[in-house]
Amino acid sequence: MRASFSTVEKAIRAAASNPLPETIREDHSFLLDLGFDSLTITVLTLELEGYVGQPVLLNRWVESASNPTDLTVGSLCDYLDQVVSA
Amino acid sequence: MSPPIFSTHLDAGGVLHVQMDTPGSEVNIFSARAAEELIELMASVDAQTTRALVFKSAKARSFINGAQLMLASAVQSPESIFEMTALLRRAYASVKRCPVPTIALVTGSCYGCGVEFSLNCDFRVATDSPDATFYMTEIADYLNTPAFGSTQRLPAMMGLERGLGFLLWGHRLWGKRALDHGLIDALLPLNDIDASLDALIDQIQRDHLQPHAPKVESADDITRIARATRALIDRLPDDYHRIYTRCLDLMVFAAKRGAHPPTEDDFRRELAAAGETLVEQQAQAARSFLYLRQVAERVHVRRLPARQPLELTLRRGVDVHADAFFDELEARPLRLVHYRADALASDAPLSLHLTPTRDADETEAPPPIALAMHGGAPPTALPDDAVFRLRRPLPGLTLEACERALPGTGTRPLLEVRLPSGGERAPGHLFEWLDACGFAVIFSRARATFLSDRFLLATLATSLASLRAGLSPGDVHATIRHMGMVPSPLLSARQSFTPDDLEGALAPHLPDTWEGPVGQHLSDLLDDRPAQAGAPSARLDAAIHLNLLATILTARERGELAHPTVSDVIARELLGYPVGRTSLCEHLTPARVETMLEQVDPRLLPTAHIALAQAFVEHARAFYV
Numbered sequence: 122m123r124a125s126f127s128t129v130e131k132a133i134r135a136a137a138s139n140p141l142p143e144t145i146r147e148d149h150s151f152l153l154d155l156g157f158d159s160l161t162i163t164v165l166t167l168e169l170e171g172y173v174g175q176p177v178l179l180n181r182w183v184e185s186a187s188n189p190t191d192l193t194v195g196s197l198c199d200y201l202d203q204v205v206s207a
Numbered sequence: 208m209s210p211p212i213f214s215t216h217l218d219a220g221g222v223l224h225v226q227m228d229t230p231g232s233e234v235n236i237f238s239a240r241a242a243e244e245l246i247e248l249m250a251s252v253d254a255q256t257t258r259a260l261v262f263k264s265a266k267a268r269s270f271i272n273g274a275q276l277m278l279a280s281a282v283q284s285p286e287s288i289f290e291m292t293a294l295l296r297r298a299y300a301s302v303k304r305c306p307v308p309t310i311a312l313v314t315g316s317c318y319g320c321g322v323e324f325s326l327n328c329d330f331r332v333a334t335d336s337p338d339a340t341f342y343m344t345e346i347a348d349y350l351n352t353p354a355f356g357s358t359q360r361l362p363a364m365m366g367l368e369r370g371l372g373f374l375l376w377g378h379r380l381w382g383k384r385a386l387d388h389g390l391i392d393a394l395l396p397l398n399d400i401d402a403s404l405d406a407l408i409d410q411i412q413r414d415h416l417q418p419h420a421p422k423v424e425s426a427d428d429i430t431r432i433a434r435a436t437r438a439l440i441d442r443l444p445d446d447y448h449r450i451y452t453r454c455l456d457l458m459v460f461a462a463k464r465g466a467h468p469p470t471e472d473d474f475r476r477e478l479a480a481a482g483e484t485l486v487e488q489q490a491q492a493a494r495s496f497l498y499l500r501q502v503a504e505r506v507h508v509r510r511l512p513a514r515q516p517l518e519l520t521l522r523r524g525v526d527v528h529a530d531a532f533f534d535e536l537e538a539r540p541l542r543l544v545h546y547r548a549d550a551l552a553s554d555a556p557l558s559l560h561l562t563p564t565r566d567a568d569e570t571e572a573p574p575p576i577a578l579a580m581h582g583g584a585p586p587t588a589l590p591d592d593a594v595f596r597l598r599r600p601l602p603g604l605t606l607e608a609c610e611r612a613l614p615g616t617g618t619r620p621l622l623e624v625r626l627p628s629g630g631e632r633a634p635g636h637l638f639e640w641l642d643a644c645g646f647a648v649i650f651s652r653a654r655a656t657f658l659s660d661r662f663l664l665a666t667l668a669t670s671l672a673s674l675r676a677g678l679s680p681g682d683v684h685a686t687i688r689h690m691g692m693v694p695s696p697l698l699s700a701r702q703s704f705t706p707d708d709l710e711g712a713l714a715p716h717l718p719d720t721w722e723g724p725v726g727q728h729l730s731d732l733l734d735d736r737p738a739q740a741g742a743p744s745a746r747l748d749a750a751i752h753l754n755l756l757a758t759i760l761t762a763r764e765r766g767e768l769a770h771p772t773v774s775d776v777i778a779r780e781l782l783g784y785p786v787g788r789t790s791l792c793e794h795l796t797p798a799r800v801e802t803m804l805e806q807v808d809p810r811l812l813p814t815a816h817i818a819l820a821q822a823f824v825e826h827a828r829a830f831y832v
Contacts, residue, residue: 138510139209139231156209156231158238163501164509176771176831178793180498184491187283204832 147195271321288482347377347617377617489787528582681741691785
């Protein structure tokens with residue numbers, strides 16, 4: 122399991138305001154499965170900063186999706202992996 | 208499985224109360240799921256047993272705060288907006304077609320698509336409080352034209368001029384002004400909503416309250432208003448003109464329609480414009496700014512607490528700025544907040560106190576807070592103590608003035624809360640209260656001087672230095688306009704300060720080579736006679752940006768600024784930094800700063816600030832990734 126997933130999972134659990142599945146998977150949609158909205162995404166942003174080492178703008182990740190339901194845990198991990206390696 | 212968003216209750220009088228409560232969210236968002244539920248709900252309304260339908264919110268702070276913002280980001284091509292919005296439009300139409308009178312009971316914030324939802328109701332009523340503020344976010348915050356009917360409905364409801372104020376210039380409306388402007392049909396007192404609502408429904412049933420008659424304006428009046436509006440649009444950044452003009456054209460078209468209701472073609476034309484503007488770069492940049500703003504708010508207060516009964520007490524006559532602050536807020540009644548002047552003992556540490564009342568929940572009551580108000584000229588030596596210090600960097604900018612600004616870009620008066628020394632956390636209830644009052648609130652751990660003052664002074668100082676270097680006041684104003692700063696910080700400063708107010712505070716921000724007083728140059732800059740037209744200066748543009756960069760870097764280094772997003776909010780609300788150009792910190796990339804260093808005239812800013820910028824470039828690390 123990639124390192125970013127573990128970090129993302131912890132951040133999701135810290136940021137979520139709706140009940141979460143017991144096990145979070147990479148194919149879980151933030152909107153449909155995890156109940157996130159734009160406000161909770163901003164809280165997620167702050168939770169993830171420790172991992173990235175500086176403020177990360179998740180709106181760029183959001184805008185990359187052609188459909189909001191495509192915003193999955195896995196796509197966020199991909200985004201973070203890309204940002205960290207840049 | 209998430210609980211339903213809507214719940215219903217048919218009372219003994221046959222009124223169906225439909226309550227919205229978006230699960231797990233501080234505000235109500237009109238999502239796709241909400242649309243699906245509403246369509247099903249409206250299909251089940253029985254005109255035989257239901258005499259009226261009231262939409263209300265379970266959330267104290269929010270009626271509806273818009274559609275899912277991520278929906279806007281998902282519009283990848285102009286044409287896709289038709290499909291992306293189809294479900295919401297069907298939901299709104301189901302309300303419009305309801306066989307019984309529909310009433311939007313607004314007791315919390317009603318923004319953007321929330322306003323457009325309410326326009327589909329037969330009646331809109333609101334509590335007489337800024338808690339129930341109506342605000343169209345589309346143009347002011349997001350730089351896209353609306354998608355759900357407001358350009359076609361508002362001119363007939365409010366008249367063209369007032370409709371433009373509300374939609375184009377981002378005027379926030381609440382209370383009597385919302386009523387007088389034709390946006391709502393009745394005001395309900397804060398302390399007796401249910402009884403007042405019952406009486407209102409009776410009036411509707413007896414035809415004693417009718418929806419507003421459409422406003423029909425003469426062709427001459429429409430032409431006059433359109434011309435005046437175009438003149439205001441000319442004062443905006445050039446790249447804003449197209450979208451503002453597009454919105455104006457849609458509303459002028461609607462106004463010319465007179466009493467005839469909008470057609471499907473009219474709504475389709477509006478939707479097409481929304482699709483085109485949503486995919487433009489400046490709209491994407493503006494949506495990006497919304498995230499930054501929300502991050503800035505959550506840096507110190509992760510989740511907003513429910514409001515508890517609070518009392519703001521004042522010992523009048525001790526501090527003229529505290530008196531003025533108190534009086535301004537007392538005129539804007541909020542749910543659960545009381546105001547008492549002359550209620551403090553003469554030995555109270557400060558003249559303003561915010562305290563939970565006896566009605567507050569014991570387990571959730573926030574601690575009392577003593578507040579020091581800093582108005583007037585920028586303070587130059589803040590004490591390092593355990594006091595919450597409030598600063599309005601533009602003391603002359605009232606809440607009401609912002610709600611009427613022309614041209615307006617939806618900015619609110621900035622209020623900086625300097626947290627006490629000792630690491631005390633930001634009180635959520637303080638933020639919630641001040642935000643509800645109408646301020647854009649930021650927290651800082653500023654030391655000797657307020658952060659917000661430094662931003663304004665850095666901008667002014669650089670502008671002053673450019674006058675001494677040979678630019679004219681017209682050139683300076685042209686540069687500020689070219690940078691997109693609306694409202695102009697120079698004009699805002701003019702309304703708040705005299706040159707004497709600023710003389711001492713400006714010194715640390717002036718270039719090392721500056722000698723002598725600033726008086727005459729400052730008078731020239733703040734002169735209220737229109738400056739002769741000038742030309743924007745790339746060197747001044749670079750110098751202002753570099754001076755602001757140094758301000759941010761120094762504050763971060765000292766631990767006074769918790770997050771760069773806070774400085775983005777300061778830039779937007781205080782300096783009018785344009786949301787359509789990305790935020791200030793997004794703009795200040797190492798590559799751009801390097802270019803600015805090549806362009807800048809070093810006579811315009813302190814040497815130390817140039818050195819900071821050079822170090823920023825060498826470090827090669829942007830504020831955000």
